[in-house]
Amino acid sequence: MTKSYCNSNHILVGLGGTGGKILRAFKMRMFEEFPTQDERKKQSVSLLYVDSTDEMMPKDGKARPDFRVMGQDASFTNNEFLNIKAVDVEHILDHIGNYPSVKGIVNNVTAVKSAIGSLGQAAGQKRRAGRLLFAANAVGYVNSLRDAYARCEQISGNSSQTTIHIFAGLCGGTGSGSIIDVITQSRKTFPDAKILAYVMIPEMNLPKSDMDQGRYYQNGYAAMNELNALQTGRWCPQDVTGKGELKLYNDRIKGVADGLTVYSNVNENGVTINSLTELPKIVSDYVFARIFFVNNEDNVNEDIIRAYNFENMDSFALEYDEAGIPGADGRIPVARTKKVNSFGIKRVMYPELRILKHITYQVGENVLFQFKYNNWRENQGFVNEERNKDYRKEYLNADNLSNWMLDDLHLTLEHKILESDADYPSFNDYWHDKAIGYAEDAKKADCPLNELDNIMNDFFVQHFREEGVEAFYRGKERAIPEMAREIRHKVELELFEKWKVGDVSIVELQKVSKLLLEHLNDIRIDLEKKANDEKGIYDACDHDRGANVEEWSGLGILQRMVNKGARLYADHQTILTDYYVSKTKLIAWEFAKKLAAKVLIEIGKMDSDISAFGQKINDAIDETERLVAAQRKINKGLEDMKGAIIEVSEDEAMSEFEVEIITDKVTMPEISRQLRASILPNEDFINFGNLANSITIDDIKDAFDIRLSQIVKERHDQKAESDKKVLGLNILTQLQQKLKTDDDIKAFASKIVNQSGVYLKLSNDQIQLHLRNNEGDLSPTNPASINKKAILVSIPSPDDNEGLKKFADKLEEAFKNSFNQSTARTTITVNRSSPRKDELSIITVSYCFPVRAIEWMQPYKLRYEQYLETGNAATDECNAILLHSEGDGTQYPSLFAVDNPEEIAQQALQAQQMQQMQPQMQQPQMQPQMQQMQMQPHMQQMQMQSQMQQMQMQPQMQQMQAQAPGMPPMPGAPVPPPIAQQPKPEVSLFMAVNGQQYGPYNTDMCIQMVQGGQLTKETLVWMEGLPAWTQAGMVPALQFLFAPPAPAAGPAMPPIPPVGGGMPPVM
Incomplete structure (x- = not known):
């Protein structure tokens, strides 16, 4: 029986096709490692597969052949599946009143309906459609999640520790569209649970040409944008099981989920794997190892546990907005989460299950020869030939x-x-x-x-x-x-x-x-x-x-x-x-x-x-011939260590044992009789027609997997000598036979480390980028602040074998010397008491980096922007609806650092000053009878609309300031007569209000302020060419502003913030 360290609750939620494949691989692995129902019932793990199609579910009550494991059906059960296609999107939009929780994410029903169009059996790579489907079934998800928790808690008896693992691909419609709501509703339902999201970003080179329906990469970028916004607290999505925005950002965990695990099909060393077949198994193996094989009570595992649980990184969990300024609370806004990690897993293993299957199917094929021909030959067993007979x-x-x-x-x-x-x-x-x-x-x-x-x-x-x-x-x-x-x-x-x-x-x-x-x-x-x-x-x-x-x-x-x-x-x-x-x-x-x-x-x-x-x-x-072929060694073992699984085995010994069984004239006929008894139905024989209909290929395979494999194991235990055993072997024994010298050991460790790594490529330029508001300990000069790595090498016990222990010592030392720590802060731990006797594993976790550091995000961004900037406003609006689960995407902070943070920060500072201005503007003391100026509320809107123009004028105003070196003091001394100026169509004007100076303001803004009553003839102003602060009505260049009668002053409004440019004399 496989030793398990699972002592808390784990709920695995798979979204869409990607999530479903991972759950399938995980469940099939459970059947391999825990082959009996009693063993599986002791594991406090529940699955929940959420999809808009039931293509991975059993049909007509029949077990799926692709879910069979050693004669058992590992198919998803009904309580492990939530079908969110029960109501289609068109029906939801046509009856929006019946779905109050969906209204908040639709806004314009006509626009959304036009953008989404007609859907088939799934969300069709339309993220908004995927979210609508989920939203209509969100209550069902919450109920299913609670049911999954109840199943776990009943086994563990522990209600204090629950981890929810969420798996999704970000390229399609269902998983990518529902990921935000699944995270938020999971957090809303289980506030104290650990919530981990595992998201797959688009492959740069697709394994199938028809996978991209026009939004594959764009969906990936949009989803990452939303996840980042959610995790920084900068976006609160609509509550699809309630009303209004769902504000769940938690400063304790620095996010809504505890963290994001991001991965792709290419690891950091450039090793590419098939994302449709291999990658789901690799993700499953990683999660399987951390749930069942990593002992949380063993201190040797603490570094890797902290890495994949996003622990002890609160000081570096967030990246602050490089263009941000302190708000009213004194805090600078957050732009990006750094509670992001990626993983890699390499398994060097003695393939005992493959060996057992190969022997079983090889013997099984010989049994079928007996069924078919019953032709025995010495030293060959039952042969695949007809015997001559009268x-x-x-x-x-x-x-x-x-x-x-x-x-x-x-x-x-x-x-x-x-x-x-x-x-x-x-x-x-x-x-x-x-x-x-x-x-x-x-x-x-x-x-x-x-x-x-x-x-x-x-x-x-x-x-x-x-x-x-x-x-x-x-x-x-x-x-x-x-x-x-x-x-x-x-x-x-x-x-x-x-x-x-x-x-x-x-x-x-x-x-x-x-x-x-x-x-x-x-x-x-x-x-x-x-x-x-x-x-x-x-x-x-x-x-x-x-x-x-x-x-x-x-x-x-x-x-x-x-x-x-x-x-x-x-x-x-x-x-x-x-x-x-x-x-x-x-x-x-x-x-x-x-x-x-x-x-x-x-x-x-x-x-x-x-x-x-x-x-x-x-x-x-x-079929048995195919099964035998499928169990043949497909990789080159230690000669090629690029794959996620490296087999170390001697197939010659396996073949010798197979021949020993097959050519045993006493054993084989008896095995054939037992297999016939296992295959035949437990009912009276009627005829061969009924027998042919009642026996399936799966029945025969099941007889092999259940009965024949047991016979093989019994035979192995009875007859195999210790030096000829092919089952129950220690991987260290196999490696010792292959690695004869110290140089061989060092070369093995170095090569396997070079071929391992996390399944995500990071950009060193982005990692080393220094950003405003992230200086000091938050900058890349502090290696603890970004791109850290934890590596756990698990080696089984040497079984009290002194020679094997010395070999393990050398292996440990070789591993520790093989990791390059120059590009990331790396901790390496070797666990010498792994419960996996047949396996040596390397788990790598890179963590604490922003999404912008992912190398492929830049080309995603380019495609995303091209998709939303076609030049046709109607098309752009439609595309924005398809890509985003809510809004048009402009409400999120930028995933990438801006090029002009200083300018944007200055602009934000001016906007902040505008909000802080006094509602009343008064004239200076030298004009005691001047009326106080009233600032109209609409000035704020006018100011914001003109900010871009002000940005463009800043260089000009700076030049003007340089050309006017001596500005006079503010009122309090005699003011010389104004210098005559020719009227100009464009001005750059500063205003004095309550002892504070504001501006510059261009012609359009001045006209609007005159119309609103904020700028009058009595207002003290200064512009280039004036020797001192002067009443506006006395400045010839401004007379055109007052030519028409000025409208009555409106309600008081906050003061206008400065917009940059040359500064007037200090008042």
Whole structure:
């Protein structure tokens, strides 16, 4: 039994096709590691597969063949599946009032419906459609999640520790569209649980050309954008099981989920794997190892546990907005989460399960040869060849035909066929008894010969077998189908029993059925001849009967009383016996012809059924050959260590053990009998047709996986010598045999480390990027702040073998010296007490980096932006709906650092100052009678609309400031007369309000302020060319602003913030 360290609750949630494949691999691994139901029931792990299609579910109650593990069905059960396609998107949008929780993510129903269009059986790489489908079933998800938790808690008895693992691909519609809500609803339902999201980003090179439907990469970028926004607390999505925004950001865990595990199909060393077949198994192996094989109580594992649980990184969990400024609370806004990691796992293993399967299927194939041919050869076992045999002599002899009721006596019903029929004497015995029995009674008549004939004829007509000959056979004709089936069953059952005990083969059955068909055709010809011959016999008997009567009639009274008359009477009894026997046979032969015709049909059916059964065995042989081929060593072991699994084994020893079993003349026939018993259904044999229909290829494979594998293990334990064992071996023993010298050990460790690594490529330029607001300990100069790595090498115990222990010591040292720590802060731990005896594993976790550091994010971003910036506003709006689960994507912080953070920060600072301005603006002290200025509320909106123009004017204003070196002091000293200026269409004006200076403002903004009453003729202003602060009405260049009557001042508004440019004199 596999040792398990699972002592808390683990719920695995798989979203869409990617998540479903990972859960399937995980569940099948559970069946491999914990092969009995009792073992699996002890593991507090529950699965929940969520999808908009049921293509991975069993159909019509039948187990899926691709979910079978060693004869057991590992298919998803109904309580492990949530189908979110129960209501389609069009119905949701057409009846939006019935889905209140969906309203918040739709806004414009018409636009969303137009963008999504018609969907088939899934979300069709449309993220918004995937979210709508999930939202309509969100309550069902919460209930299913609670049910999964209840199943775990019932096993563990522990309600304090629960981990929810969420798996999704970000490229499609279902998983990518529902990932946000699954995280938030999981957190809402289980606030104290550890929630980990494992997300697969798009492959740069697709394994299938039709995978990209136009939004593959764009979906990936949009999803990562949303996940980052969620994890930074900068976006609160709509609550699809409630109302309004769902504010779940937790400062304790620095996010909503505890962290994001991001991975791809290419590892950091450039090793590429198939994302459709291999990658789900690798993800599953990683999660399986951390749940079952990493002991949380063992301090040796603490570094890797902290890495994959995102622990002890609170100081570096967030990346602050490089263009941000402190808010009212003094905090700088967060731009990106760094609670991101990726993983890698390398398993160097002795493939015991593959070895066991190979032996099992190889022996199983030999068993099938016995089923088919039953041809044994010394030193070869049962061979795949037919043996030569005289089937006609063995099966068509008289005794066998009589036993099968294919002789004349049974076909003419002299002997009964149906068990329910009565036993009757033979024809000759019957009529002989009548002739002898009624001879004395007939003597009383004038002509005893005729009287006896009349008596016997009366029996023929009325009393033969209680109803007369013709009536008897006429009645039996109605039972011909039953009789034919009974004959077939008699033959078939005997052949089956012989096959069941291994005396005959399928080919022999086929030969016999063909031989019977041939013989039945001969029988029909022979019956026709016998019926014709019987007419001659009947005519001769009839002639003898008449002649004897005529001779007796010619005798005188005396002659009749003496010897001659007695002799003629005695002869007449024999003649009448033969006569009525022949007369009966005439009818019996006709009946036999009809019965033989029907028997021929039934034997023909039997032949077809045997052929079908034989084909089933042939198919099983073909399948077994594929199974054997699938268990052959496919990688080169230590010669090629690029794959996630590296096998170290000696297949020669495996082959020797297989030959030992297969060529054992005592063992193999017994194994064949046991396998037949396992395959055959537990019911009475009916016919080969039913048998062919009731036995499936899966039944045969199951018999191999369950019964035959157990036989193989028992045989191995009994006969294999210690140095020839092929099961139960320690991987260290295998490695020691391969790695002979210290250099071999070092080369092995170095090579395997170079080929391992996490399944994500990071950009060193992004890792080393220094950002504003992230200085000091948060900068890349502090190696603890970004891109850390933990590596756990698990080696099994050397089994108290001193030589093996020394080898393990050298191996440990070689591993520690093989990891390069130059590019990341790396901790390496070697666990020398792994519970996996047949495996050496390397788990790598890189963590603490922002999403921008992922190398492939830049090309994703380019495709994303191109998709949303087509030049057609309507198309862009539609595309934004398809890509984003909510809104248009502009509400999220940037995944990448901006190029001009200083300028953006200055702009943000000015906006902040605007909000802090006093609602009243007053004139300076030298103008005591000047009215205080009223700032209208709409000035804020006007200011924000003109910010971009202000940004463009900043260089100009800076130049103006440089050209006006001596600005006068603010009012308090005499102000010289204004210098005449020519009116200008464009101005750059500063204002003085309540002792504070604001600006510069361009012409458009000045006009709006005049119209709103914030800028009047009395307002103190300064612009280039003025020697001092001056009332606006006294500045000739500004007279055009006051030409029309200024509108009345509106309500007070906050002061306008500065926008940059040259600064006026200090007031």
